[in-house]
Amino acid sequence: SQQGEEDPQALSIQEGENATMNCSYKTSINNLQWYRQNSGRGLVHLILIRSNEREKHSGRLRVTLDTSKKSSSLLITASRAADTASYFCAFQGGSEKLVFGKGTKLTVNP
């Protein structure tokens, strides 16, 4: 299957801790993107990392990409209760469509 896979499926942490989510894929990609989804509603774009990039930062987010291992990770530092959501990785390979994983459900406890 072309689908990406996130790990873990669910993650529960305390406010202030860091959260790390991983994503693996099986095909060659042009870019990998991370999205957040609150309560089964719309997706919010967090960050895009291109295949020739290894690391990218945006505020409290850090994304890494290892194309040799076909994997990416999303690190959220100093998490807040408002970070509670589902996080999805999605990649664009040989076409423009986004191929999503099943997501990681993050719960940040106050």
Add this chain to the structure above:
Amino acid sequence: DAGVTQSPTHLIKTRGQQVTLRCSPKSGHDTVSWYQQALGQGPQFIFQYYEEEERQRGNFPDRFSGHQFPNYSSELNVNALLLGDSALYLCASSWGTGRDTEAFFGQGTRLTVV
């Protein structure tokens, strides 16, 4: 600046009926893609429209069809609804059709087929 807007937000249909979902892209965007998200799953690509043409299609049956209008808005039509079509339908817009484009998603339409 309005983002991507979808209507309706919720819809209940009976098996066998037909449904039309609507999407207005973010201002300045000309490309619209539709995704289906079943409960507990990631979104699955249905198709993409650009210049009023279907450019790319995912693994969905012909019961799923769409349209893009000159103002770039789009409709998703599903005929002969099945219980398994119950899902959140997401519309995403972007500018152009190149890769490495950031897609902006609407809040989705929750379709329940009974």
